[in-house]
Amino acid sequence: MTCSENMNLIFLGPPGAGKGTQAKIISRKYSIPQVSTGDILRSAVRESTPMGIRAKEYMDSGALVPDEVVIGIVEERLQQPDCEKGFILDGFPRTVGQADSLARLLEGFGKRIDHVVSISVDDEELLKRISGRRTCEKCGKGYHLIFDPPKDPAVCDACGSALFQRDDDKEETMRKRLVEYNSKTAPLIQYYSEKSLLRVVAGIGSIEDICDNIIKTIDGCRCDNP
Ligand code: AMP
Numbered sequence: 014m015t016c017s018e019n020m021n022l023i024f025l026g027p028p029g030a031g032k033g034t035q036a037k038i039i040s041r042k043y044s045i046p047q048v049s050t051g052d053i054l055r056s057a058v059r060e061s062t063p064m065g066i067r068a069k070e071y072m073d074s075g076a077l078v079p080d081e082v083v084i085g086i087v088e089e090r091l092q093q094p095d096c097e098k099g100f101i102l103d104g105f106p107r108t109v110g111q112a113d114s115l116a117r118l119l120e121g122f123g124k125r126i127d128h129v130v131s132i133s134v135d136d137e138e139l140l141k142r143i144s145g146r147r148t149c150e151k152c153g154k155g156y157h158l159i160f161d162p163p164k165d166p167a168v169c170d171a172c173g174s175a176l177f178q179r180d181d182d183k184e185e186t187m188r189k190r191l192v193e194y195n196s197k198t199a200p201l202i203q204y205y206s207e208k209s210l211l212r213v214v215a216g217i218g219s220i221e222d223i224c225d226n227i228i229k230t231i232d233g234c235r236c237d238n239p
Pocket of ligand 1: 028073075079
């Protein structure tokens with residue numbers, strides 16, 4: 014039985030499940046970068062790059078950005094030196110096509126996924142949570158008015174700029190995102206379960222409790238894969 018030092022993780026879950034929040038904490042704990050395709054895309058939208066302009070219309074309507082765009086992002090990002098000792102993919106893959114591409118990509122790099130952490134939360138709870146999300150218009154830092162509040166609900170603690178509600182966090186768009194999740198992303202639960210990589214964690218409770226459960230689940234499985 015061998016424990017791999019490197020940790021290559023995927024965080025899977027519906028929008029609002031807390032993937033990003035948990036990925037940030039686990040990223041610090043294991044000293045591996047959080048690779049969030051949503052963050053990379055939002056930054057491209059803010060900078061109005063050609064990719065950002067293309068992605069914006071999909072994101073604003075709650076649709077998934079085409080596979081080839083996000084696969085290109087991940088391919089480039091995983092080759093950065095900070096991903097050598099491991100990474101957390103947050104919000105990728107989101108379709109079976111993306112998962113197949115990721116498997117081919119990692120094989121080419123001589124790497125593999127160690128755990129797929131699936132954070133489960135039901136749809137009604139998600140709709141409640143998402144309405145509290147706010148994002149800084151300048152630096153992109155995310156907050157939640159209840160779970161991770163800024164000192165002033167309208168102002169970013171980090172840079173003092175105004176906070177806004179993302180178009181894709183408004184209720185109608187959120188419902189569309191959930192439909193997208195259930196039809197295109199949820200099949201990955203079965204996909205990774207068949208590969209014995211799936212670790213399901215309930216996404217209900219305090220941020221700390223959920224985080225503890227994720228760590229226990231990962232550490233409990235850590236030496237299982239030779
Ligand atoms: P997130 O912050 O992960 O919820 O992503 C926000 C939005 O970015 C999603 O609703 C999609 O429009 C787009 N996006 C992020 N990651 C992906 C992905 N892996 N595949 C397709 N679209 C994505």
